[in-house]
Amino acid sequence: MTETAAIELKGVSKAFGPVQANKDISIRVMPGTIHGIIGENGAGKSTLMSILYGFYKADSGEILINGKPTEIPDSQAAIAAGIGMVFQHFKLVQNFSVLENVILGAEDGPMLQPSLRKARGVLKHLAEEYELQVDPDALIEDLSVGHQQRVEILKALYREADILILDEPTGVLTPAEADHLFRILKGLREEGKTIILITHKLREIMEITDTVSVMRRGEMTATVKTSETSPEELAELMVGRKVLLRVDKAPANPGKPVLEVENLHHIDEAGVERLKGISLNVRAGEIVGIAGVSGNGQSELMRVLGGYGHATGSIRVNGEELDLTGKHSDGQSRRARGIGHVPEDRHHEGLILDYSAWENMVFGYHRGPETGSGVLMDNKAIKAEAQAKMDRFDVRPPNPWLSAKNFSGGNQQKIVLAREIERNPDLLLIGQPTRGVDIGAIEFIHQQIVQLRDAGKAILLVSVELDEIMSLSDRIAVMFDGEIMGERLPAETNQTELGLLMAGVTDTNVAQTKEQTNG
Amino acid sequence: MDKMPAWADAVLVPLISILLAAGISALVILAIGENPVEAFMIMVKEALSTSRGIGYTLYYATNFIFTGLAVSVAFHARMFNIGGEGQAMMGGLGVALVCLYVPWPHWTLALFGAAAISALFGAAWAYIPAYLQAKRGSHIVITTIMFNFIAFSVLNYILVNVLRPQGSMDPATAKFPEATFLPTFQSMFSTADNVMFRNAPANVTFFVALAACVAVYFLIWRTRLGYEIRAFGHSETGARYAGISPVKITIVSMLISGGLAGMMALNTTMGEAERLVLNATEGAGFIGIAVALMGRSHPFGILLAALLFGFMYQGGSELAFWTNIPQQLIIVIQALVILFTGALDNMVRMPLEKLFLSIRKGDA
Amino acid sequence: DPALIYDLGGKFDKSFNEAAFGGAERWAQETGGTYKDIEIQSEAQREQALRRFAEAGFNPVVTTGFAIAGSIDAVAADYPDTKFVTIDGWVDPDKHSNVVSILFSEHEGSYLVGMMAGMASESNTVGFIGGMDIPLIRKFACGYAQGVVAANPDAKVVSNMTGTTPAAWNDPVKGSELARAQISQGADVIYAAAGGTGIGVLQTAAKENILSIGVDSNQNHMHPGQVLTSMLKRVDVAVFDSMTAGADLETGTVKVFGLAEEGVGYALDENNAPLVSDEMKAAVDAAREQIIAGDLKVHDYSSDDSCPVLKF
């Protein structure tokens, strides 16, 4: 090879205490290419990139930028070397404006105003050049994740990065947002910038990357040209076994309605009406998927159904009316009614990260009879239960004593699923079941959901992944701006039609269906 | 997958930290021209080697156990209860009222009655800050600080104008009736020919404190309520999801916390002074913060930290008897112990972790 | 050897504990003897200290502060060979023959300085600043107010307390502000009975060019020419006498140190001489004689928890 690589890592190793996160990793990334990195949860992808960005320090190994050996002891050095990084968990100051976030650390002088003024101009220019529109004065906490990500990219571009690292950028994006992102990335590649992309979605790898590296258990196991490989091969390289990339399920056999929602309204703490008269039903043995761009009320709907959001209207479960505002309107009484809930945010809702796995296994059910009698909890029984469930759901490591925070995202998700599914709920609410989860785990999670359906349970699924909605659901409802825009059967619709509905576009055809479902 | 064995973290780190604190204390003692070794010997001898010394050590420790537990319970629900001082003061008021005005037939009943009322008064004093935090979002740190000041005023008024016996110069209540006197360690453990704990103030309340440790342990790690308190403390959004009411947990945990602080009065007011005096709490409410933090909010840790502070209190006052070391030096030593064991523990832990890791690597 | 136990405020409270220390030091210097002393830090230590000293053979054991009386009452019987002195406290002499209680007639001393304040005041308004609202301080205030009114029937007494927490005795900043508040209400003489807080009162009075009155020990020197006088409470004398008597100390009694015994009084030295007119001195000395003779009765607040001229 005569061409110098934009980035070359030689023998990089990194241990976190006893955990060897990266083992002797070498990799070359050519300039002007998009280089994908895939691997299971916890394989060490983020760690490797964080080393490249100077966030962590490697224990050993060498980094070459454009052929020159470069020390990257901190992010300052990485930025100086022309590297920009968009972290999996954004590194933004929530109550700062976009502009402030962009200039943070890259100010021009001790005074703020000139920097802000300059940045406003540059941002306008960048926005035009790369379709990266965001309101420079908006606060981060008011932005959607998609926009937050734009800010992260803008931050890197503002620092004139030539090398851009993106760690699971599409994990939280809607398909439209993801497409938009890819257009931007392609544009950047055309400009000669080098991009490293970490993702769990093989479709994205195939669609946009030039080369792809596979990591397993801290090691770099393969680097291949994208054009010379296939999703199946990559999946196998990643997981070490054959993976089913499609959901395998029999036709649904719906029974009586389990969940009946009528004219549901919800106003959030800021006084904004988030649900504007939702009507919906889910029958036994059926998966109803709710598609929609995030932020259109799906989260609120799940919360209201799960018992921790006040609402007006009517919700019936197995024919019985639920209390929506009174004493029995909380998560515990919903669970008592046979409603399970896998929340979309496993870190802030589904799990107590500082609790051990066994404690998390009864989270929300800790007042139930199966956790002991009287005021005391029967910790021994709970631990045994937890161990059994972890074994059944193949949670790794199968150690109930480990804190939830020490499991990888996929395994955290399995813990939540095990808790909710194993209780055999009549109705299971699932939000974003595979967000940030590797393909091996996705396969497993999808199987569990289908099995539950086949056992005659009702399932309401919310996901921003259209693929997931299309392949799992027996019926699809599309939400837009707090309303259900329409329902479709997966076999009779396509991504384009759903995409239009998700954008709030209704043609006559769409209007008709709406009539039907409501009537 | 820990970086070092649990025993090292639990024993070695605090031990080395205390040694460091002791080392610096020794330098300070040298600086004022006294002999640190001798001073240390006196502390150990007078606080730990005689039953009487132990009686004093345990007496002080009892106070710190109660206030430490109080702080810890609120802490588990992620609330910082600085109001232990005021709550303990109110607990004392409750104790004084029941001891003075209820004709108790026997001390056991009196102890139960006083325990209940002290907890009730302490909890009541914690209730308003708790309610305001839960319902109005008023920061518990401010409100509990304010309630300490208010408690001082209330007690000052009541003792000077209401409960003080006529003609007494002392802003204190009358002596409680004899039926409410609690058995001291001396009366409990002495035999006919062997007097133990002679005249030491340690009394049966110490066992109440131990029981409180056990009760708090069960509450926090064995009950559903404790599970909810900890869950809420770790993540409020998580608690909402699980159907745990933030309002309820905030209020209930503060009530328990205030109740525990209030029960400290059993030891000082009923067990030792046998009357309510103006400054009965003597800052134990604040020491409780240090005790709870050093004990990592675990009842067993709190017990150990309380004993350590009891030792420093007793050993320190003995130092003042036997040497020319002023009382303020004891405060400095306390500060150093708190600093090294509580805040600078990582200074010890980090190198130790490295050491253990390299040992393990060497083995592998 | 004798031993000395200070009350919670500590040896150097610039007030009566410090006076006790002064008495002990004087004793040590004059006799060449040695004594042991301790500042207690907590309630439980009172008894501990008493027993410690008694068992170690110290005699007499002198204590300051009213709060220790209860502890002496509890321990005295256990050490019949030890003599205990409680300064400011009261222990039943019929019950314990080895205890002597020494009480001061602070109201009488305060009466005298009150008279001086009443006469020195041009605005007919004088102030009193106490540390905490406790009976002892009321006793000071009440005696003072009676003296003011006696000397100047038109005068008004403004009385304030510093606080309710232990910090009330150590908050000179608040003392300053209270002094200013009283000055703004017209006070031109202020009597401070507030420990360390009083330092702030004296300081501000001096700065604002009004007169102040110190307490317990002679504080005239703190701002020469600006402290009208100090109400002396000769705790030092009580300690000195007790230590001098040593093992021969007469116990089983209650001694009252009043004007007659020179236990209380007012300070006159070169620092305040220009401030005290002959007329003032004459009047005060006359009153002093009358009180000693029993012709003039100063009401003692602690006798019935009330004060004829001042409301609390």
Added chain:
Amino acid sequence: MDLNTIIQVLDSSIRLSTPLLLACLAGLFSERAGIFDIGLEGKMLIAAFFSAAITFTSGNVWLGLLAGIGASLALSAIHGLASITFRGNQLISGVALNFLASGLTVLIAQNWFKQGGRTPTIPEEQRFQEITLPFADALRDIPLLGPIYSDLLSGHSALAYIAFAMVPLTWWVLFRTRFGLRLRAVGEAPDAVDTAGVSVVGLRFAAVAICGVLCGVAGAYLATSLQAGFVKEMTAGRGYIALAALIFAKWRPWYALIACLLFGFLQAVALRFQNIDLGGIVIPVQAMEALPYILTVVILAGFVGKAIPPRAGGEPYVKER
């Protein structure tokens, strides 16, 4: 109530507010950077002692001020070491430093001056002098504005004016400078600052140092401006009140000014109006004493919403475990 009384009460409020304000702003810098500090009390105390001690011995009050700041900075350094370098518990460290200051001041004072944990009285002319603003005497006779200017605004010590000037300065630093932007960011999201290539440790130490300087000024104000010497425990809980004011102010400079003035005002009122006679019933002094604290709670509950502290506050920044 006449104008004069009002002005006197307000004047007193200003003096009582000043140390609170300095300590409050000190806490603001520290906590905005994510380092909680309940050691304000201890820093003020040690600064009060050293400023008084050095002023007395050197006869130069500015040297005293420097010494006070130095002592306060030393405690800040320990706090920084514990909570930034060694990622210790910030609350414990603060508690410990309060104890340390309380013990050390008396110990050293006794050792140096043998006056029982006090410093000797500083001669009047060596203290911070009250500054008469220009034309203060000439303008006094103008109705209303005259007294306000001449009696209320004029006649405070340099440190008081510094304290009040610190409010806009703090605002300006926090919201108009690069340093302020980074400081606020590090208290909200230290990882964002870190990945932006700015040192979290450096920023936090800077904030803690500023906190030390301001506490130093506060202590010096108490001992060499309001008073003429040090008395043990003379801060009398003001550090805790300042902390309460900081939360009250929701960690904002102008609100801090309002909160501290409010606290000072309530105290001034309680001091000025003791023994109010309501037709025979004299309000007990204890009630007036408690009034500022009761009102604080009422105001907090009634008018001030939830105070959200800086998000990363109190937590050490750990990137690798």
